[in-house]
Amino acid sequence: MRISLLLTIFSSLSSATALVGPSPPLYFKPTTRVIPPHPVDGETSFIDTHRNGPFDGPHTDLINSTAIEWWYFDASSMEGEQAIAVWWTTPNPAAIGLNFTSSNWFIFHSRFRDGTSYDTFIPADEVIIKTTGDGSSGLYTGAGSGWSGTPDMSHYSMSFDIQDEGIRGEVQIMRIVPSRSAKRPATDLDEDMRNIGALGWALAVPGGDATAYVQVGEKTISFDEGSGYHDHNWGIGLADFHNWYAIHGRFGLYTFTAIETLLQAPSSPDINSPTTFGQTWLDYNGTTLVETLDPSAVRIRPWGNGAEYPPKGYYPNPLGAVITIDAGEHGVFELNVTSKTSSPRVPMGVGLGKWFGTVKGSVRGGKVSEGPAMFEWLDLDLEPGVEEGLVVQGGALRRDEGVMKDGVWSRDMEKKRGWVEG
16 A cells, blocks of 8 residues: 555544534544454444544444444535445454455445446455544555544545555545434434444534545546535444435435335234334534434335335336425425436345435425435345345346446456455
8 A cells, every 4th residue: 555545544633733523522532443354252342422432433342243333435426427435344244244354344336427337345454543533534454545534523535546446536525514423413422323223323424515536447536516425333233124225415405314224024024013214314504404213204215217115126226216204393305316326236135226316305395406415225134045146137137246347246356356265
């Protein structure tokens, strides 16, 4: 890895002034954490409230065979036709159905103006996480990438110098709404943030402005006016979630996040147990209109290209989603997300898909505004009778093979790089 990348990633934290963060009563001394590239033995513990540690710092004591933690970022053009998303992760890959030789790895998603896409897994050696104030920085050694954030979490950057993949460049994200958890602002120091099932969720940048210039092989993602987002998860896996829909975006002066997911497999429902989980947050020009984990406050349904709900597999890909948000006294909001990009199937369980585009929305009967949005679908369960690595497409089985380039996955390349065994 080039020394310049390490300096780029850590410089903003090492030279930053003492900016006012979201919680002026607290002071967290700078920390450095080194995470080995393999799960370790022992019981883990979690930091689940802001009072007990930096908001965007590590929340997991150690990564054993079941604990997971990752830092996620995305940025897209305002029209949604160009985008980058990265999951920098540290979990045991076997805990989420993957067979990698390193437990430090990340997923790099890229979407291009010509409608094509490039997604890949990239393994790392040690991971170094530094905190100053509430902000974090991360360096994935041996993998040519990382991020840095200011102490008040108002500004983050992603840096890439991944020579084997031909990926290099930088993304800047500037926060425009306050940091928060799933249902409370970050200034609520005692809110239990581990409330997305068994997961904790800290949104350092629920919405932001973004710029990007990243080269991916012979293609370039470049925009000066875009939208950015950053969150951070930790806990004990995603096994309770089926058909996870997560969407975030902005339209006019509104910013929102919305999640709807099934808590049990559609093929074997338990009528005596809750069937859905929901999360909703809607902000208007700095004022929160609704923040709740009540599943009745949100409804997300895919549309287009023969999509159905609940889906029976990764294919067919929807063309968008309609969202209904009940904001109580502020009214019912109706949103419509339209995808502007393709998404290869990331072979995690049934699959992971990520689409970028635009969202149109308003309070019911009100003036419609438009802006950028991200739409994600994930299901970690394998379909009955379908072996791992196979997906259903057009009624036939198709084997996904490894590194993704416009939907083509090369298992041979994965073995060559030592990401999986033999």
